[in-house]
Amino acid sequence: MKKYIPILKQTKLFDGLGEEEISAMLGCLQAKQYSYKKGEYVFRQGECLSNITVLVEGNLHIQKDDYWGNRSIINTVGVGEMFGEAYAAPGSGTLLNDVVAVEDSTVLFFDVRRILTVCSSACKFHSMVVQNLFFAISEKNRRLVQKLGHMAKRSTREKLISYLSEEAKRQNSGTFTIPFNRQQLADFLSVDRSAMSNELCKMRDDGLLTFEKNRFTLL
Amino acid sequence: MKKYIPILKQTKLFDGLGEEEISAMLGCLQAKQYSYKKGEYVFRQGECLSNITVLVEGNLHIQKDDYWGNRSIINTVGVGEMFGEAYAAPGSGTLLNDVVAVEDSTVLFFDVRRILTVCSSACKFHSMVVQNLFFAISEKNRRLVQKLGHMAKRSTREKLISYLSEEAKRQNSGTFTIPFNRQQLADFLSVDRSAMSNELCKMRDDGLLTFEKNRFTLL
DNA sequence: GTAATTCGGTTGTTTTTACAACAGAAAGAG
DNA sequence: CTCTTTCTGTTGTAAAAACAACCGAATTAC
Numbered sequence: 435m436k437k438y439i440p441i442l443k444q445t446k447l448f449d450g451l452g453e454e455e456i457s458a459m460l461g462c463l464q465a466k467q468y469s470y471k472k473g474e475y476v477f478r479q480g481e482c483l484s485n486i487t488v489l490v491e492g493n494l495h496i497q498k499d500d501y502w503g504n505r506s507i508i509n510t511v512g513v514g515e516m517f518g519e520a521y522a523a524p525g526s527g528t529l530l531n532d533v534v535a536v537e538d539s540t541v542l543f544f545d546v547r548r549i550l551t552v553c554s555s556a557c558k559f560h561s562m563v564v565q566n567l568f569f570a571i572s573e574k575n576r577r578l579v580q581k582l583g584h585m586a587k588r589s590t591r592e593k594l595i596s597y598l599s600e601e602a603k604r605q606n607s608g609t610f611t612i613p614f615n616r617q618q619l620a621d622f623l624s625v626d627r628s629a630m631s632n633e634l635c636k637m638r639d640d641g642l643l644t645f646e647k648n649r650f651t652l653l
Numbered sequence: 654m655k656k657y658i659p660i661l662k663q664t665k666l667f668d669g670l671g672e673e674e675i676s677a678m679l680g681c682l683q684a685k686q687y688s689y690k691k692g693e694y695v696f697r698q699g700e701c702l703s704n705i706t707v708l709v710e711g712n713l714h715i716q717k718d719d720y721w722g723n724r725s726i727i728n729t730v731g732v733g734e735m736f737g738e739a740y741a742a743p744g745s746g747t748l749l750n751d752v753v754a755v756e757d758s759t760v761l762f763f764d765v766r767r768i769l770t771v772c773s774s775a776c777k778f779h780s781m782v783v784q785n786l787f788f789a790i791s792e793k794n795r796r797l798v799q800k801l802g803h804m805a806k807r808s809t810r811e812k813l814i815s816y817l818s819e820e821a822k823r824q825n826s827g828t829f830t831i832p833f834n835r836q837q838l839a840d841f842l843s844v845d846r847s848a849m850s851n852e853l854c855k856m857r858d859d860g861l862l863t864f865e866k867n868r869f870t871l872l
Numbered sequence: 873g874t875a876a877t878t879c880g881g882t883t884g885t886t887t888t889t890a891c892a893a894c895a896g897a898a899a900g901a902g
Numbered sequence: 903c904t905c906t907t908t909c910t911g912t913t914g915t916a917a918a919a920a921c922a923a924c925c926g927a928a929t930t931a932c
Contacts, residue, residue: 848920
């Protein structure tokens with residue numbers, strides 16, 4: 435687990451802490467490490483969470499499948515990102531979505547109660563971590579609202595423009611890659627894949643953008 | 654401002670604190686009180702927030718209008734609820750939405766830095782309030798994900814069922830009222846009002862539900 | 873009380889999307 | 903290398919939503 439400390443140092447959760455301090459906290463927070471093969475579930479809808487987790491290898495999707503097989507991708511989790519933090523509060527209820535590995539992935543689990551309860555031992559960074567937790571979840575909140583903004587658009591084209599513009603802005607470049615293939619992007623925006631594919635090509639023909647695989651350029 | 658202390662005592666932000674403690678904190682947090690007439694803006698998109706606010710009277714909508722006048726209602730804020738907390742972190746950027754009073758409303762403003770910085774004076778409840786803040790934003794996060802769930806549904810009927818079912822569950826009753834009129838509900842679910850109205854009536858004819866104004870019963 | 877405005881429902885038309893089926897290209901397995 | 907599977911784009915059709923226009927009822931303003 436030690437080898438992931440440089441990654442943890444980069445996370446929002448441990449922002450401001452040194453490697454030695456993180457190392458000390460790993461024990462204090464009862465960190466556990468699990469690995470998942472591509473396609474495996476990390477969590478399933480309806481489960482009770484008692485951990486905050488950090489992805490240290492791979493890629494995850496937070497998603498939901500309905501009775502008819504329609505998939506909706508809520509969010510992606512990249513290396514260094516956290517998930518499960520919205521269920522840390524007592525009385526949060528059960529998980530609303532599935533969390534699934536879209537690549538071979540490794541996840542660190544931290545005991546929620548250990549984070550929220552100031553421990554008696556030497557590690558005095560709990561209050562800092564709680565504030566980090568608050569900042570991190572704030573950012574997620576803002577991103578969820580942005581996603582709502584994409585999905586609120588009435589047409590597929592507008593949804594695409596809304597999403598791709600944000601991504602360009604976020605990556606500070608008119609050329610950027612997205613973490614989705616076509617089907618996943620359609621599931622993320624809640625539209626039909628073939629219709630979306632069609633719309634993308636029309637937008638290219640209209641001179642709005644170019645693309646190759648998951649690399650896009652806005653014009 | 655004192656008269657709102659019983660309301661503040663009921664909020665998630667001050668959960669666990671007594672009236673005297675809240676009273677003390679009002680000064681410590683530099684609370685300010687503002688009132689808004691129906692239709693007035695509390696905040697506008699693009700503003701910088703440096704306050705966490707609590708609604709103590711009235712009703713607010715967090716919403717966004719696009720260039721063509723399409724309105725999208727992100728969320729409602731009821732008495733005792735908080736808003737702006739997602740922008741408390743440094744580097745949060747500017748507000749993505751408008752916040753508007755849909756009734757005559759009164760709002761209390763609290764200085765964010767005062768909340769996050771432990772003050773030197775006697776009031777020792779800051780860490781508790783930060784944790785409360787974290788729990789509150791967690792819940793908002795889960796509700797946003799639920800809203801994404803409604804909006805991810807492909808048809809207007811499914812969106813309605815998804816939203817109304819959740820509302821029934823939340824209010825623990827098959828009969829419940831919603832905080833929207835028809836236009837607002839349409840803006841909330843991002844669909845056309847007349848089409849939605851039509852669909853609601855079809856659903857009633859199909860025996861799925863009954864309604865009168867903003868009072869619904871699921872069958 | 874009357875006028876004006878808002879609100880909810882209805883209908884017909886146009887536009888958009890979903891759905892289904894297929895084909896070529898690319899990627900992966902053996 | 904060859905076979906299989908996945909991925910992306912394409913097309914036509916059916917279904918659904920958006921849009922516009924209108925009406926009566928309810929609410930609000932004066």
